[in-house]
Amino acid sequence: MSVIKDALGHAITKLTTANKKFYIYCLVLLIIAVLGLGGAITAVAEGHYHSDMSDMVPWGILISGLAFFIGLSAGATMIGLLIHGFGRDDYHPVGTRAILVGIMCIFAAMGCVMMDVGNPFRAMKIPFLLRNETSMFFISSSSYMGFTLILIAELVSTIYVTIGKAEKRGKRIAKILGIIAVPYALIVVHSFTGTIFGVVKAREMWNTPLLPVHFVTSALASGFALVILVTIITSWVNKKDLVSRETYNHMGIMLCFFLIATVFLDTFDYLILSYSGTAEGLETWDIFTGRYLPTFLINMVGLYAAVILTALKKFRTPRGLFYSSVIVIIAIAAYRINLITIAQLVPLYHELGEIQYIPTMHEVAPVFGLIAALMLLFAILTKVLPMEDEVHTTGH
Amino acid sequence: MSTFDRRQMIKLAAAAGAGVLLPRKVQASAGLFEGIVEKISQGIKGTIGKEVETPLPIPGARFGMVIDLGLCIGCRRCSYGCKLENNVPDAINPPYIMVLETRYRPGQVIDEDMPVGGHHNGNGLLYTKLRKDRMYMPVQCNHCADPPCAKVCPTKATFKSPDGIVMMDYNKCIGCRYCMAACPYNARRFNWRKPELDPERINPLVPVRTDGVVEKCTFCVHRTRRGRTTRCVEVCPNRARTFGNLNDPNSAVSKLIVSERSFRLKVGLNTGPQIYYLTRPKEKPMRWFKPVPISPDVRGLKK
Numbered sequence: 001m002s003v004i005k006d007a008l009g010h011a012i013t014k015l016t017t018a019n020k021k022f023y024i025y026c027l028v029l030l031i032i033a034v035l036g037l038g039g040a041i042t043a044v045a046e047g048h049y050h051s052d053m054s055d056m057v058p059w060g061i062l063i064s065g066l067a068f069f070i071g072l073s074a075g076a077t078m079i080g081l082l083i084h085g086f087g088r089d090d091y092h093p094v095g096t097r098a099i100l101v102g103i104m105c106i107f108a109a110m111g112c113v114m115m116d117v118g119n120p121f122r123a124m125k126i127p128f129l130l131r132n133e134t135s136m137f138f139i140s141s142s143s144y145m146g147f148t149l150i151l152i153a154e155l156v157s158t159i160y161v162t163i164g165k166a167e168k169r170g171k172r173i174a175k176i177l178g179i180i181a182v183p184y185a186l187i188v189v190h191s192f193t194g195t196i197f198g199v200v201k202a203r204e205m206w207n208t209p210l211l212p213v214h215f216v217t218s219a220l221a222s223g224f225a226l227v228i229l230v231t232i233i234t235s236w237v238n239k240k241d242l243v244s245r246e247t248y249n250h251m252g253i254m255l256c257f258f259l260i261a262t263v264f265l266d267t268f269d270y271l272i273l274s275y276s277g278t279a280e281g282l283e284t285w286d287i288f289t290g291r292y293l294p295t296f297l298i299n300m301v302g303l304y305a306a307v308i309l310t311a312l313k314k315f316r317t318p319r320g321l322f323y324s325s326v327i328v329i330i331a332i333a334a335y336r337i338n339l340i341t342i343a344q345l346v347p348l349y350h351e352l353g354e355i356q357y358i359p360t361m362h363e364v365a366p367v368f369g370l371i372a373a374l375m376l377l378f379a380i381l382t383k384v385l386p387m388e389d390e391v392h393t394t395g396h
Numbered sequence: 397m398s399t400f401d402r403r404q405m406i407k408l409a410a411a412a413g414a415g416v417l418l419p420r421k422v423q424a425s426a427g428l429f430e431g432i433v434e435k436i437s438q439g440i441k442g443t444i445g446k447e448v449e450t451p452l453p454i455p456g457a458r459f460g461m462v463i464d465l466g467l468c469i470g471c472r473r474c475s476y477g478c479k480l481e482n483n484v485p486d487a488i489n490p491p492y493i494m495v496l497e498t499r500y501r502p503g504q505v506i507d508e509d510m511p512v513g514g515h516h517n518g519n520g521l522l523y524t525k526l527r528k529d530r531m532y533m534p535v536q537c538n539h540c541a542d543p544p545c546a547k548v549c550p551t552k553a554t555f556k557s558p559d560g561i562v563m564m565d566y567n568k569c570i571g572c573r574y575c576m577a578a579c580p581y582n583a584r585r586f587n588w589r590k591p592e593l594d595p596e597r598i599n600p601l602v603p604v605r606t607d608g609v610v611e612k613c614t615f616c617v618h619r620t621r622r623g624r625t626t627r628c629v630e631v632c633p634n635r636a637r638t639f640g641n642l643n644d645p646n647s648a649v650s651k652l653i654v655s656e657r658s659f660r661l662k663v664g665l666n667t668g669p670q671i672y673y674l675t676r677p678k679e680k681p682m683r684w685f686k687p688v689p690i691s692p693d694v695r696g697l698k699k
Contacts, residue, residue, distance in 0.1 A: 041428060041432065042428065044431070044432060044435055045427070045428040045429075045430075045431025045432050045435065046427075046428070046431055046589065046590070046607070047587065047588050047589040047590055047607035047608060048586075048588050048589075048608075049487070049588040049589035051588075053588070054588075055488075055490070055576065055582070055584070055585050055586060056582065058573035058576035058577050058586065059573060059577055113572075116572070117570050117571045117572045117608075118569070118570065118571015118572075118573075118586070118587070118607065118608025118609055118610075119435055119438060119439050119569070119570050119571050119608045119609070120435075120439075120570075121435055121436045121438075121439025121440065122438065122439035122442070122551075122568075122569075122570045123439075123570040123572070124439070125439075125551075126550055126551065126570070130550070130551035130552070130568055130570070131550070131551070131552075132549055132550055132551060132552045134547045134548075135547065135548050135549055135550040135574070136548065137548065137550040137572060137574050138550035138551075141550065196574070199547075199548065199578075200544070200548070200577055200578045201544065201578075201580065201665050202544065202577075202578055202579060202580035202665065203577070344577070347582075348580060348581065348582040349494075349496055349535060349582065351496040351497060351498055351533075352494075352496070352582070
């Protein structure tokens, strides 16, 4: 009890003694969150008719958001594996932040689903009161709960280790959780998220056994890029490098490796699609390279540019990695939109003609509101929770 | 105008604006609040169609349908009749049955003087000229033997019943629309907004759905399990549709599906569609029956 009391007292002191910029930052995020989430409340109360989704395009930007955020959360767990599995202690200052990034992203993913479904209150009955074991949606959503629990347990144990309250057993628990989070995230969580789409034989672009692999590589790249971004921004805000230049260099090499795997799969996926033997395949290719060319270009050009940037040592600096990470995150967001939403624009009957989808403000605003709300929570948590770098500096 | 007057006017305008806008905002907030409370209640209790009794499946039956493309004239009465029969709101568009229009292909013979039944004009059927360069193909739920929609539904809201009908339990549907993404036939419809139905036109045998749930063709389960045929079959003026028990070798559908002209949609996907189509015969001109008289109980078509 005394630990909790101390922690609460510490948190309140930290929040009340924060500087003005922090309050302004939080206020701006709060305003965006309230405005954005207002749209989500309207959708729950009145239905999704404000969106551009239709019976032809049943999954819009929010389901793309689900896949994107799940990927980010899965990739962010890599830091735990590097620290505990590969003994890279130089990543230690990023440890807690990476876990928090993972938790925020899984919240964002589940938030996207909840804002997208027709009855979120009924959806909460999954997996206990409503279930269908053959549904990948059921398996995935159940795995998200398990993943959230693992991440929260990992966070708590890491905090105990950071503040020096963990004994040998506690440290071992933190290590085990750090290691198992990665295979769980990649094999269970993200592969099954890819399988949600992979099992749909009605859609040419989705129905491939390579989709889960594709999801895993892109998750590693985007999640790792997000952690790099958080590390760099934290360093800039604190005016003190969180990790050494050597670690930044290593981060760049890791990101490059994940990107090469992603680009390899993306390139050959599209190449084979362009030679498709089916009318649907060719039509998908036409849509990607025709009406929705900008999204396709952002995806492919972005990934290739990021590979080149991270492959060159002179760009593996904080600034260079900042740009590379931003490009990677945007490129993989474009990939998710391309794969999930734009791929649905191929009509299931040729006679239905051209199908359009452009997300409306009612779809986009809740996503930004959700991101703002979770950025706010992340800012508060990183302020009040003991971070490795602060504890080591101040000697708490 | 003096400054005083201008100020007074601004004040008046502000008061009037507040008078108009504030109640609306309050109303809107109350509407939102009601909507959320309603959703929570539906989520917990599941009250859709509780007052409607769905008949049990007929033992040994496996329902199927045959649509003769040589007879379909694209009048869309099947679509319209289905919509009225099944309490499908106007907001659901396209309705359960979509009639695809394709270009005429060589070998297909159509009599250009044939009249075509269209939607009603208040007093009876509105006839239009059949376009000889077009052919028509109604598509709807195929009630697959191995339905992908039922496999992917996370809550078993969609299920395959023993008589072959792919059914919906609206009180289990969370509105995730996975079934819609997985259906190769584009047969499912989502209630994007709260359905508005004329209370006088509501069929008491069919549950009225709410926003946020998916719905689809049920082969008129409230009729077919009581020994009647589907509404689309009943209202077709050219008898292009035949409904029946595929397990009965003497049924009309069982006799038709063995025809050389018989085919099913997207069989390569191995979903086992239970709707069969008959291609238009090359050698014969398209047959034409006089439109069947509209029975007075055809919902909504009587006026």
